[in-house]
Structure formats: C-alpha cells, structure tokens
Amino acid sequence: VREHHHHHKITSIKAIIMLISTFARAVTRQTRVAASAVGGIRNLNLHEYQSAQIMKESGVNVPFGIAAHTVEDAVKAAAEIGDDQVVIKSQILAGGRGLGKFTNGLQGGVHIIDTKDVKEYAEKMLGGTLVTKQSGAAGKPVNTVLLAKKMALAKEFYFAIFMDRASGGPLIIACSEGGTSIEDLAESSPEKIIKVPVNITTGPTEEQIETVVNGLGASGDKESAKDQIKALYNLFVDNDCTMVEVNPLAEDTDGNLIAADAKIGFDDNAEFRHKDIFDQRDHSQEDPREVAAAKWDLNYIGLDGNIGCMVNGAGLAMSTMDIISLNGGSPANFLDVGGGAKVEQIKAAFEIITSDPAVKAILVNIFGGIMKCDIIAEGIIEASRELDLKVPVVVRLEGTNVERGKKLLEESGLDLITADDLDDAATKAVASIA
Numbered sequence: 001v002r003e004h005h006h007h008h009k010i011t012s013i014k015a016i017i018m019l020i021s022t023f024a025r026a027v028t029r030q031t032r033v034a035a036s037a038v039g040g041i042r043n044l045n046l047h048e049y050q051s052a053q054i055m056k057e058s059g060v061n062v063p064f065g066i067a068a069h070t071v072e073d074a075v076k077a078a079a080e081i082g083d084d085q086v087v088i089k090s091q092i093l094a095g096g097r098g099l100g101k102f103t104n105g106l107q108g109g110v111h112i113i114d115t116k117d118v119k120e121y122a123e124k125m126l127g128g129t130l131v132t133k134q135s136g137a138a139g140k141p142v143n144t145v146l147l148a149k150k151m152a153l154a155k156e157f158y159f160a161i162f163m164d165r166a167s168g169g170p171l172i173i174a175c176s177e178g179g180t181s182i183e184d185l186a187e188s189s190p191e192k193i194i195k196v197p198v199n200i201t202t203g204p205t206e207e208q209i210e211t212v213v214n215g216l217g218a219s220g221d222k223e224s225a226k227d228q229i230k231a232l233y234n235l236f237v238d239n240d241c242t243m244v245e246v247n248p249l250a251e252d253t254d255g256n257l258i259a260a261d262a263k264i265g266f267d268d269n270a271e272f273r274h275k276d277i278f279d280q281r282d283h284s285q286e287d288p289r290e291v292a293a294a295k296w297d298l299n300y301i302g303l304d305g306n307i308g309c310m311v312n313g314a315g316l317a318m319s320t321m322d323i324i325s326l327n328g329g330s331p332a333n334f335l336d337v338g339g340g341a342k343v344e345q346i347k348a349a350f351e352i353i354t355s356d357p358a359v360k361a362i363l364v365n366i367f368g369g370i371m372k373c374d375i376i377a378e379g380i381i382e383a384s385r386e387l388d389l390k391v392p393v394v395v396r397l398e399g400t401n402v403e404r405g406k407k408l409l410e411e412s413g414l415d416l417i418t419a420d421d422l423d424d425a426a427t428k429a430v431a432s433i434a
Helices: 002-024 029-038 050-057 071-081 116-126 182-188 205-216 222-238 268-273 289-294 314-326 343-354 372-385 401-412 421-433
Strands: 064-069 086-089 110-114 129-131 145-149 152-166 169-175 193-196 242-252 257-258 263-266 299-302 307-311 333-336 361-367 395-397
Touching: 050 145, 050 222, 064 071, 064 401, 071 129, 086 116, 116 145, 116 263, 116 421, 129 333, 145 299, 152 182, 152 205, 152 222, 152 299, 169 205, 169 222, 193 205, 222 242, 222 257, 222 361, 263 268, 289 343, 299 343, 307 343, 314 333, 314 361, 314 421, 333 343, 343 361, 343 372, 361 372, 361 421, 372 395, 372 401, 395 401
Parallel strands: 307 333, 307 361, 361 395
Antiparallel strands: 064 145, 086 110, 086 145, 152 169, 152 242, 169 193, 242 257, 242 263, 299 333
16 A cells, blocks of 8 residues: 555545545445444435525525425526526436436536526426436436526635544545536546544634635635635534535635535434424435335335345344345345334335335344244234235244244234245245246
C-alpha cells in the first residue's frame, strides 16, 4: 500500500464519494439485507422540496420554490414565481434525475423551461415513471414536481456531511466543482476534494470551517459563507441526520452561497424525536410489502426469487437464503419475524410473502429460543386456513416448545411439508417447485 500511496488515496476518496451517493439514494437490495442483520436500516429519505424546507428553517439559503402535486398547481406555482422561465424538477427518491428518462419517452427529470410550457411538461411528468441510474430498472413514480426560481449561478460546488465509521463522527466533504457526477470527479481530480473529520462533541472549529470554505473556492463574503457551512452542520446534528448532501452548493452572482439541491437522510432510531419529519415519509417511493411489514414490526426485504422465506433471527434468515441458493433455488425475500412475534404477526408475514406473485413455495425455518415453536405453528395454521394458500409450505421447527409445535401442525390436517433440518428444508423447498 505504501508503494502505491497515491493510487490508494484516489481509491479511498472515490470510495467515500460513492458511499455518500449510494447511501443518499439507491442502496442495493443485497446491501439492505446485510444492514438488517446488523440491526436497523437507517433509511428515511425526503424529497428535495421537503429537504429544502428543513434547510430553510435551519438558516440555509435555498432557491424559492413551490411543490405541485397536480398540473393545475404547477401552472399556479409558475405564475406565482412570475418569471419568463422556471425550473421544473421531478421529485423522486433517487439521484441522477437530470439524465434520467421517463417511460413515456420524455428525456430528463429536470428542465429549465418557458413559463408558458409548464402545463405541457407537468402533464408529461406528473403521474409518470422516471428511470435513472439510481432508481433501478422499474423507475420511481413522479407524484410531485418542484417549480423553482431560475437562479443566476456563477459557480457550482459540492458539499456533503455524513457519519464516517473510520473517524467515528461526522465527515465534511467539499469540492470546488459540483453539479455533476461527483463519482467521476473523485476519479479524475481527487486533489480537488477535501475531507474534514469533525469531533461530534465539540463541533467543527473555526479553522475547519475556514478550510471548507477555502476548499470550495467561495469568492463572496467569507464570513457569510462560513455561516452557511455552520448552518448545514447544525442541521445535520440537530435533526439526527445520517447524511446531508448538497449538489450543487452554488454561488450566485452576488457571492451568496445557495443550496441549489438537497438530499437529507435521517436516522430511523431518532424517529421519536422528529415525528414531524418522519410523518413526511413518501411510501409511494417504497416497496409496498416493506411498508406493510414495518407496520407489523417485521424485517422484510423483497428480492427477485420464487421461494418465500419466514425465519426468526437475521443471521439465520441470511443462512436460509444462502442454503436455498446452494440447493439451486432462489429466495424471494428476507424476512425476520424476530424473537417476540405473536400469532397475528405470523399471519401478516404470510400475507406479505404471498402478495408477491413470484412466490411458488414458502420455507419456514424457526430455531426457537425466545420465539416459541408452538406460536409459530399456530400462526402457520391460521394463515393457511384464512389465506387459502395455493403454494407448498415447508416447515422446519427446532427449539422451545418444538414438540408441541409439531403436534399442532400434525393435527391441523393441513398439507404441509415437514423437514428435519435446514438443509433438508431447503432441498424440499426447491424440489416442491421443480
């Protein structure tokens, strides 16, 4: 590593930038499964217009903008802005909107247009599906557009704060070039990117704030610029954020810093402190199965296979998925019912699993410790009867109250496939759909 220090430095910077961008929007499903195993996915993201409002309340300069949910509202918003031209921006929880494409053929999710054309663009954007590099192939629905005042911007910078495992606290990243792909810039010009680790107990020092401002290359009033960086940091801490990304953090022709775009992520563990923020969550941008699972306190991640899994414990759930794959099958989901699930939650888990039309079989793998096997059995029986399951169900039970659980299943009269161990269960699940 020492012999290739420069190459290592470039790689490290690029990795950090990619981490921010990925964390900001489109974490892969596999990564999310792994996060579940560690304990709690910190994944509340807000739309740009919502983030901008929070920034404004925190003293950060943002462009004047109005969110619109209908074509009529969009036309009214443009009229209220009152300029000849306006910026219309699709609101989805994925990056790369400007270079994205609508499934109806419209190229780009962000446009600078004449005010007279707002109706035409709003009709194409609202209700449409925008596909970007970070949205996945299915894209994201556009239910809101942001009409923003066109700003006279002289420079565009990149600014972000996120929690950094290596330094054990917030890390500020700033770059004198922004508005485009920061990942590409990290590879081509890593020397332009500065990193400032902050002591979370004391906050950034004046010297650190000055380092950031100088690193951005801000040419306006330095004290005003420093105030904006402080406001962004205070927003990050006060709202229990995991990430604040501003790309671009722009400078207007008068030298004022303006957050021209906004992405904020929040720590789900702090929901009890920020109910007003978490109430803004847009479930239309999320997998409806995952939304339903959260209501029942179930850890569910939808995947692309055809064998539904219901397991207790994240580690066992991931092992179950691995063994299904090793036996030639493909898991349809990650589902950890936890250690204290009730019969109603087990039924809800079956409903969520079977709501996926790709599921052709279900594997229940329970190693009961806190979770009792008889409770699982009762949930399986009730779900099977009420949902009229049409797919094979393979059940492997072991642990607390296992004999009572097995007896309940045997006496239920249901056509269930029992298994002696995990490997046997995976083999039978794969064979049931062969």
